[in-house]
Structures are given as structure tokens and as C-alpha cells.
Amino acid sequence: MKKKYLHNLFLLLVFAFLYLPIIVLVIFSFNSSSLNIVFEQFTFRWYHVLLENRSLLEAFMNTMIVAFTSTIVSTIIGTISAIGIKKYNFIGKEFIQSLLYIPIVIPEIVLGISLLSIYTLFRLDLSLVTLIIAHITFSIPFVIISVRTILDSLPSNLEDASSDLGANKFKTFWYVTLPSIMPGITSGALLAFTLSLDDVIISYFTAGPDSNTLPLKIYSMIKTGITPDVNALSALILVVTIIILMTSTVLQLRKLRKETEL
């Protein structure tokens, strides 16, 4: 009993660590003073300021488009590539595997500038598309790593059994491999999504003049000292993410429960 109490205390401490800065940030979004220093009076003013800011909403749309597209594409490519690496030998495999470390190792700024130079080499106009490509570039390795971790812990005879039973590669993949590596895929996708939502440096160099994203906007707002409208914005994002994540968790849980009932 005492052990359980200690366990929960530990979890509580970790969550305090994770949430304290965010709670502070949300509280200050209701502060009447324009400086994040002392709490003066309660106000919704900054939320009004925010909702009237057209360029912020535009940036928000861009961010969502980039985050969703790049997450979907990088999760698909990352997952099938992880399987390809695991199952097959091909020319240059070693080399390609090492290359996959590069986007993680290379400092963001270097990747940003070099991607920009590559785009210019190919005479590409900077736009949302170039931004999405950049985000896919740095997300894929994270997906591959997450999926590989799970793939490696799978018993290898699972798929053999499936093919012994006459299922072809695609069926085996769809009905056997995919469901069992799902946790890896979800955590990879989550990482990719988080990285995309948060990226400033690479976006800075690869976004076109008309494809401002929220992080870029926030980055430039912070330069003048962080003001409560930035807090309000983050509070709103937080609420939206909590809603999305909670619904998806609840849906998953419901599905899980149904499966166990069956």
C-alpha cells in the first residue's frame, strides 16, 4: 500500500514538472497587465485581441495544414521504410541507414539552410509545399526509429506463420504486422506531429513569404518580449489539443473495451 502511495507521488511530481510552466502561462493569459510579471486583474481582453488578428489565424491554418500533411506522409513513408529495412537487403542499405541519423544529428539551422540551398538549386519557389517537404525530411527518421523499436521486439515467427498459412506479403502486412506495430506507429506519428507543430528554425528558412506558421509568428512576437496575447494563443492551442487528444483516446479506449468484450 505504501509502495503504491510512493508510486503515485512520483507520477504526481513528474506531472507537476510537466504542467507547472503551462499552468503559469495559462494563468497569465487572463492578466490585465501587458507584462508577464505580476497578476493584476482578470480579463478576457487578450482573447479578443487574438481573435481579431487575421494574420495569426492564417498562420494557424498553415500550421495545421503543414503538421497534418507532413505527419501523414512521414508516418506512411517511415513505417513502410522501417519494414523494408528490417526485412530486406538492398544495395546501399548500410549507407542509407546511416544517412537516416543525419536529420537528427545535424543542427536544425544547418538543415534549414542546406534545404533552402537545395530548393534554390532546383529552382523551387518557396511555399507551403517546400515547408511540408522540409518537415517530412526531419520527421521520417523519428518515425522509423519508433517503428523499428517495436518491429525488433516482435517474434519473427509471427509473420512466418502467417505466410505458411498462405497469406501473401500484403495480407500479412495488413493483418499481422500492422496491428502489432501500431503502438510504434502512433508514437512515431505523435513525435512527427509534435516536431512539426514546434519547429521554428527549419521553417524559418524553408517557408515562403506567404506561408507564415504559428511558431514563426510566435518567435517574432517573443522578440519584443512575451505578451499575454501569446499566452492566450498557447492556451487556446492547449485547449484544442486536449480536446482532440482526449476524443481520440476515448475512442481508442472504447474500441479496446469492445475488443476485450469480444
Place this chain on the structure above:
Amino acid sequence: MKNSNSIFKKITTIPLKFYAGILIFLPLLYIFILSFFRNDYYGGIIPDFTFDNYRMLIDVVYLKVFLQSFLIAFITTFICICISYPFCLIIKTKKETTQKLIMTFVMIPFLTNSLIRTYGWIVLLRKNGVINQFLMGTHLISSPLSLMYNYFGIVIGMVYTLLPFMILPLNSAVSKLDDSLLDASKDLGANRLQTFFKVVVPETLPGLFNGSLMVFIPAIGLFFISDILGGGKLMLLGNLIKNQFLTARNWPFGAAISITLIIITFIFVKLYKKIGGKMDDLGGGL
């Protein structure tokens, strides 16, 4: 049967080749070539072949920067491991629904902007910040503690920013851990620490390795945390590289530092594989 196999192989390897070739190899090649060019201090680059950029790195000053960065990255990784292992082991004992819920709540903070979160820490850590006021209000301390604009602030910020990169892979490894193994170890009379080091760690090594990689490496490159929570007083590799591109206008030198950083990381990975030995069986790397 054979046909489906070869199509499947194509599908799973061709996009990877394209991706690795165009989006990773080309930029890398660009940086590599750049690192042998000479800088024109009016913002240009002269395409001479020179080793000067690498030679410059063997200066005590820059070695110091390397050391500082690796030290911070090492401490950060270590603390992340110390938090993540117990965390993942504890939530493993919970019901599956609770587990999912907990993991969701772990991720939520990371979907807000990291810069803003870092600023949240300023409000907490500064001289008249929430923590100091609380501690002084309860008379635990009599004068404010220096919680930021030093190493402490930097490490807090790093751990905070990079923690999910440890928790996620570690958790997927720990959740796969077989309960009967733990029980067996207990039955054999191993105490908790022994079980942890003899059973848990070896079984979850791929997750640990991946997590460490995803924490350690970004910790070297992150520059805004040292700028914001460290008061810009400590130069880390990320800052040094950023300076070469955005202050000193010395792109070739920045490129050379990046290539060196890449090489060092690969040495680390190789070393690990050698020490870990079974790395390929575990497949923990890529």
C-alpha cells in the same frame, strides 16, 4: 507469391531511397563541400579547397565549447533516464486504460510551443518568480535562490524540452516487457535493483538506446534554451554553429563544425554497438 514479395520489397524500399538520396544526401553533400571552402568575409564563399575550417576547430576555445555541450547533453540524458525508467515502470502496473490516459497527458504539454513553455519557466524560476516567492513565503529560504541564468536553468530547460523523446520509446519498450520475467527474477531472490539492472535494462535496451539518442543529440544542438534560461552566458555547440551562420557569416566554418558533430555522433553510435555487442540482434539503432 514471389511476385508479391518483390513488389512489396519495392514499395518498402524505393520511397526510402528517394527520400534518403534527395532530402538527406544532397543537403549533407552541400554542407560537406561547403566545409572545405574558404570564407569571403563580405558574406560570400570562395570555392577553394582548404582544411582551414577543420584546423580552426582544434583550438582550446572551441574544444571548450565541445566539452561544455557534451557535458550538458550527458547530464540531460542521464536525468531524463532517471525520470523515465521509474515513470514507465510505474505506469506499466496500471490498467491499460489508465496507461493510455497517462501517456496522453504526458504528450499534451509538448503540443504547445516549446519557446513559450520555456518562457513559462522564466516566470517560475526568476528572482521574484513563483518558486522563489513560494519558498520565501513559507520561510524555507530567506533570500531568493538563483534558479536560472546558470547551469541549473539550462539543464531544467533541456530536460523539460526533451523528456518525451525519452519517455515515448522507453515506454513502448517497457510495455512490451514480459511480466513473468520480472516475477521469475523476484522468485530467484533478486532484489529490486538487481532485477532492474539484470532484467529490465537488458530487455529494454533498444528503447533506452533510441531514447538516449533522441535526447542526447538534440541537446547538443538546441541553442534557445541556453540563450533564454542560461542568460546567453554559456556557449554550446548549437550556439556556436548558429553564430557562424547568423553572426560571423562564416558558413564554411559552421559547416565544418556540423560535419565534426556528425562524425562524433557516429563514433558514439559505433562505440555503443561495440560495447553493447548485440546491437544488431537488438536492432536498437536504425
Place this chain on the structure above:
Amino acid sequence: MKKIVILLVIIFLVTGCTSKNDAGVVNILNWSSYIPDSVILDFEKETGIKVNYGTYSSNEECLAKIQSAKPGTYDLIFPSDYMIELMKKRNLLEPLDREKILNWNNIADNYRRLDYDKENKYSLPFLAATTVIVVNREHIKDTITSYQDLLKPEYKNNIVLLDDQRIVIGMALQALGYDMNETNKEALKDAKEWLLKLKENVKAFDSDSPKTFFLTNEVDIGVMWNAEAAIAKNKNPNLEVIYPKEGVAISIDNFALPKGAKHKEQAYLFIDYILRPEVMQEIIEDYPYKNVNQATNLLLSSNYLNNPASNIPDYVIKNGHFVNNIGDSILDYDKLWAEIK
């Protein structure tokens, strides 16, 4: 799959919406804290031109983008003095068409034909900034007149400086009696010793928002750009603004068109709009840098005029120093910077 289709539709809708625009667009790259959103919105309303507004926080960031992106990506940038000189040299700028800028003469005479662009062929000043020393008189009573005074051991951990190597090293050189652009190795060595001493007193290097350090009482002394100091002084009258006797550092930001700009007409319209006295007033009262628009002078509020940090006297500007291009000595500066950090 469904999601992907929906996303693609959204992408097409969004890109479709932005591409049809009769009055055209203008792609601007500016410092992060110069032009309030309201000014841009008013300009869009008046002209129907869509403004794509990106920001940078150092001249080199701007250079990196202009240099690596396809020419024509941006139409209007705001580099400082030495960067204009450098971009000119690298052939990155379009000559300005004076005929197109009706409000050209609003810029005060003493800010035209400056050394970095003698005939204003490529650039026209937008505003000026200088460094100043700020002291919180509630806590610090000593007389402070120069950078040298900042070395006192009792100021331990009590100073905020700009996170800018040229400005901070320049400050050290000036304190030691050298020119702020000195490249002599012995001088730099002295500067290093001086800075290592000063570092004991430095709480933080921050270029983004040093004013916050004063408003939260984190420090009592700071060296920062004048607009930051002016905002801090407005919030806390106990702050004193001091022009160091060694001479302040000056930076003048300019309108300039990058080579290959595609929307020049719109860029000129934007420049002209900014040069209007009442528009410039809105900008300068919001971010109180030193105004260089003589037509705006008559409109400035007493708050701006009476604040020693916003309304920098002409004699201070005259005795100030510009950051110059120092060629490959920048290597020594960069190394020195790594040494003191």
C-alpha cells in the same frame, strides 16, 4: 485516406485563395519588432495589396535568406548600415527609383547620403537606434558615466548586456580607449581581459527583451537599444538613461529592394506609405526608436520627446559610432566571443 483528400482540398482552397489578388502582393522581410500590425492592416485596406510579412532578428539572418533563396522571393527588406554596404558589394540590391518614392524628402537631411551609401542609390533610412546605459536609481546611487564604471565588484550578477558580439566587444574596446571597430590583436586581447572581468557582473546577455530584466527587478544596470530602454523607462520612472561618455553605438535601418524583386511597384507604395508623417508617428511611438523623418517630428507626443531614451539628442548621435565591416578580423571577434562565454 479520407483525411488526406480533405487536406488536399484545403490546400487547394488556401493556395487558390491567395493567388487571385488584383492589386498584387508585396513580400516584406523586416526586423521582428518594428512595424505594428495595425499599420500593415491599414495599408492593405487602403491599397488592396496583400502584405506577406516575414521577420528576422539580425542582419545576418536577413542576408542568409536573401542569399540562399531564389531571387525574387522577397520585395522589400530593412538592412542596417553595414549590411547595406555589404549587400551592395555582393550585388544583392536593386537601385531605388527615387521618382517612385514621393515622400523621399521627408527623411531628414542629416540622415541622407551617409557613408555606407553616399548617394542613397540603394537605400533610404527608416529609423535609427543607439545603445544606452540604463540604471535603476532605486537601488544604485553611484555616478555612472562610462562603460568603465560597470566594472565595480558590487554590481555582481546585476547587469544585462546585449547578446551581440560586435556591440559588446566594441563596448570593451571603447572603454579601453580604442575604436569600437579596432582589429589589432593586442587590443582585442585587452578587450577580452576587460570582458572577463565584466562577465562577473553580467546576469544575462539578451537582445530580445532586456527591458523585462528591469521590470522584474532582476538587474539594476543594463546596456540596450534605446527603444527597449524607452519602454522600460515609461513603466518605471526610477530608471535613469545614460549616454556613455565613450560614445554610443548607432545603427540605422534602411528600406532596400533585394535584387530581382518581383513586386517593385507595391514595394514603393509601401515605402511611401511608411514615410507618411502620421504613419511613421504611429510606428515610432509604438517602438520608440530615434525618428529620422522630419515631417513626423512635428507630430511626436510629449511622452516621446521627453523620454531621453527615445528622443536621443543630435549631439549624441553625432558622437556615436557605427559598426563597420571588418573583413576577416571577424574571425578574431568570433573566437573572442566564444572565449568569454
